[in-house]
Amino acid sequence: MKTITLLAFALLLQDQPGEKAAPKTGGWTKRHEAFVEEAKKGGFDVLFTGDSITDGWRNNPQKKIFDATFGPLKPANFGISGDRTQHVLWRLQNGEFEGLTLPKVVVLMIGTNNIGQKDPEPPESAIAGIQAIVKEIRKKSDHAKILLLGVFPRGEKSDHPLRAQVKAINDAAAKLDDEGKSVKFLDIGEKFLQPDGSILKEIMPDFLHLSEKGYQIWADAIKEPLAELLK
Numbered sequence: 001m002k003t004i005t006l007l008a009f010a011l012l013l014q015d016q017p018g019e020k021a022a023p024k025t026g027g028w029t030k031r032h033e034a035f036v037e038e039a040k041k042g043g044f045d046v047l048f049t050g051d052s053i054t055d056g057w058r059n060n061p062q063k064k065i066f067d068a069t070f071g072p073l074k075p076a077n078f079g080i081s082g083d084r085t086q087h088v089l090w091r092l093q094n095g096e097f098e099g100l101t102l103p104k105v106v107v108l109m110i111g112t113n114n115i116g117q118k119d120p121e122p123p124e125s126a127i128a129g130i131q132a133i134v135k136e137i138r139k140k141s142d143h144a145k146i147l148l149l150g151v152f153p154r155g156e157k158s159d160h161p162l163r164a165q166v167k168a169i170n171d172a173a174a175k176l177d178d179e180g181k182s183v184k185f186l187d188i189g190e191k192f193l194q195p196d197g198s199i200l201k202e203i204m205p206d207f208l209h210l211s212e213k214g215y216q217i218w219a220d221a222i223k224e225p226l227a228e229l230l231k
Contacts, residue, residue: 017121018114018129021090028080028087035078036095044076045230047103049088049096050110053152053209054079062215069219073230076103084113084121085129092136102141105229107222108133109149111173112208115165116154123168126151130173134183145180145229147222148173150187154208158197184229188221 023029048054057066057077066075078096080087088110110133111126130148137146150170155162170187177185192203192214199207203214210218 014124016125016128018085018111018125018127019089019132020086021093021132022086023090023094024082024087028082031080032091032094032096035091036098038076038078039096039099042099042101044074045104046070046073046075046107046226047078047097047105048075048107049078049091050108051079051083051088051113052081053112054107054109055081056209057215061212062210065212065215065219069223070226073226082113082117083110084117085110085126085133089129089133089136092133092140097137097140102144104143105145105147105226106137107147107149107226108137109151111151111169112154112166115169116162116208123165123172126169127172130169131176134176138182146183147226147229148176148183148185149222150174150185150189152208152210153189153192153199154204156199156207158193160207163197180229184225186222186225188218191217191221 023032048057054077056062057079066077078091111130114121114126114129115123134146134148137144150173151166153163153166154160166189170189174185174187176183192199194200201207203211203217205211
């Protein structure tokens with residue numbers, strides 16, 4: 001146990017890839033540039049940003065849920081599939097948070113791709129990246145609040161190896177919560193789980209990405225906390 005603790009401490013002291021802003025290429029660049037133009041125009045009060053799970057709000061039928069639940073709040077969606085913390089950080093540093101009028105609330109969920117892709121990083125990398133993103137938002141705006149969502153559970157069963165890594169990320173992210181003065185942490189992961197901790201395909205078909213039912217659970221879980229932050 002002592003060895004594990006020392007190893008975790010050593011990882012936290014290292015510079016992590018997740019906190020080093022990095023761009024991607026190809027179609028990703030075009031999408032980023034489109035978001036920059038959208039940011040310049042402003043006119044939205046809520047900015048959703050993250051990876052494919054956030055990006056998925058654009059697709060029907062979940063777009064209908066998004067529009068019905070969040071449309072009155074004047075939202076924008078800057079999620080890009082495949083992004084890790086370092087990619088969202090780079091996007092925020094390069095024009096996606098530079099509008100004439102900045103959003104009142106940023107809904108942020110990021111980190112699952114840091115630990116779950118072919119070249120995984122340790123949870124500490126996602127943690128450092130989330131901390132860097134929150135710091136970047138606070139640097140660019142002293143009034144925008146952050147609804148920081150816990151990374152959603154992944155893997156069919158409760159003993160899937162990534163579950164423990166998700167928990168480590170969320171436990172650390174929860175410490176950024178300052179009771180909603182600037183950051184409100186909200187972990188809604190249990191709402192996607194069965195009593196035994198498993199995930200049904202009808203909620204997450206691949207045990208990672210959400211179905212229409214999953215997106216409805218997400219929308220219902222955050223609409224009131226989001227409205228509270230907008231007051």
